[in-house]
Amino acid sequence: MTIATPTEQDSSAPIDELVGRARSLYTLPAVAAEVIQLTNNPKVDARALKECIQTDPALTAKLLRVVNSSLFGLSREVCDLNQALALLGTKPLKLLVLGFSLPENLFAEVAREQLDWYWSTTLTRAVAAREISEQLFSRPGDDAFIAGLFQDIGVLVLLGELREPYADFLSSVIEQRADLQELELESLGFDHLQLTGALLEHWKMPRLLVDAISAPRDQLQLSKSSEPHAELAKVMHLAELVAELVGQNRLGVLPDLMEIGGEYCNLEKEQLNELVGELQPKVKQLAEVLSLEAAIEEETDFAEIVAAAHRQMSELTEEVVELLGHPQLEEEQAYANLLADATRLRHSVDSFLSQSAPPEDSKSTSGATQAEDPSTTAEQPATTEANAQSPADTTLTKDFLTQLTLTIGFCRSRRQPVSLVVFEMSGPSSSDVQRRPILSQILKVASKQIEVADMIRDEFRSCRHVLVLPGCDRHEAVRLAEETLSRIELMTRRLEEKGTALEYLASAGVSSVALPPKNFPPKDLFDSAARCLAAAQSSGSNVVKSLEIY
Secondary structure: OOOOOOOHHHHHHHHHHHHHHHHHHOOOOHHHHHHHHHHOOOOOOHHHHHHHHHOOHHHHHHHHHHHOOOOOOOOOOOOOHHHHHHHHOHHHHHHHHHHHOOOHHHHOOOOHHHHHHHHHHHHHHHHHHHHHHHHHOOOOOHHHHHHHHHOOHHHHHHHHHHOHHHHHHHHHHHHHOOOHHHHHHHHHOOOHHHHHHHHHHHOOOOHHHHHHHHOOOOHHHHHHOOOOOHHHHHHHHHHHHHHHHHHOOOHHHHHHHHHHHHHHHOOOHHHHHHHHHHHHHHHHHHHHHOOOHHHOOOOOOHHHHHHHHHHHHHHHHHHHHHHHOOOOOOOOOOHHHHHHHHHHHHHHHHHHHHOOOOOHHHOOOOOOOHHHOHHHOOOOOOOOHHHHOOHHHHOOOHHHHHHHHHHHHHHHHHOOOEEEEEEEEEOOHHHHHHHHHHHHHHHHHHHOOOOOOOOEEEEEEOOEEEEEEEOOOHHHHHHHHHHHHHHHHHHHHHHHHOOOOOOOEEEEEEEEEOOOOOOOOHHHHHHHHHHHHHHHHHOOOOOEEEEEEO
16 A cells, blocks of 8 residues: 655644654663764774673663574574674664663553554564565665664654543554554644654664655655665565554555565565564564563464455455456455544644744645636636645655656646546445445556556555646546546446445546646646545536646
8 A cells, every 4th residue: 555645844843843842851861872972983992882881781681682582593692792792783783772772751651552552563563574674685684673663663752742632543543453654644644654753863863764764655656766775665664564464463454565565575475474474483582582571462373364364355356356356455444433533633733733833934835726716717616615625635745746846847848738637436434444445446447547658647545546647638638537437337337247336436636737837836736636526526426527727
């Protein structure tokens, strides 16, 4: 699943405020701070480093326990700190010291249920990241292991700062086995990974670690990226999915895991089964090393969870495989039940931000677009509350905006039109959860029939797709959108003939510019299409609404 992150301008204010508060409340112990200083020197003073660590006997014992655990696979026991430091190396040592030195007050406000969930997920992800890095990417697993341990610190900060509203929200997410990151984005405008990255950066953690944790879990973006942190980010993306599958029992992530794993490292079913089979005892041993045995459920069987996920995927595949190929499942969960907690959480964040005024340059302002003038179009959608503020407005990624800007510039230089189409499928609230995987796959298959040279295709949510069509005027874009809705209707009719009836609404919004003027705001094209989509949805029928921007 591709998760879209808000623009930096939209999310920076709450993150800056939370990090500003956290940096004063959650400081690293003196030993950790000194280790950072010593190891940042190109010529590390090994004697000074050992003497620094020895001042903390508990930390020394933890380091020795980790080095002697099966996680490091040593053939003999290490009892001397000098040997341990030599075997670990500077970078793993620094990261482990930091990992063991997390401020204790990070955990002060966390209830037992939430803390057990946190550690169960964290330990599973850390071990999975190490195994994935070594087995599937053929690279050392130390960075991945520590990244897995650090990644969810943002959850603890949010619990400490937002307290009951976030605690209730997290409890609902745990109960419903929901996608925490996706729901945070929808309710907060940012997710805990961005907060973790900002806090780790303040602690002067290694740049590679910060960038890999903060990177959007975007399959397309990471597949194409050549940034230094891209490979570690891929490892973490897969490790998160493994932790969600076997650590949180979210069976519906298996298709995503197989698809993304196939893209990143040619992951096959047998490899996944072998990896998971070796995972559980190592997670248990790590829990013992860290004295966190209570957080690991004894009755959980990782291998059986994966087998159950494969069975669930097969059952749905049998239902739609003839038409749709391999469907992309999502967990069967009642997202609607989380709405009240998400709304309360959003209000809590607004209240938190109002306690201290954000920097002036963090406030986002936007003017009216050219498309809002009724005189500029013959097919202007009616003005409604949904039109005025589309949910899509806050889900633009930097990568998508960059591609959109370049495409508009390309069309202007060629004196060509450009259009943007937003498709969305939805069902009645009672059937959204059960049928969303099928609706998502229908939309994916139907929209992929559109082929335009140099087009941009992005999946903002499982049932919302965006296409940017260079060289297509409004008439051509509407035609392509209508053909897509016709294909959707045909596919659903054939499914109904085979015994699978779907209640759904398929809508499309189109915005076009005949000749983009100089300095044309790219986001105007997206926002106008989003308003048209809202108008189409409010009509209650499967239609396309369009708009010409002058």
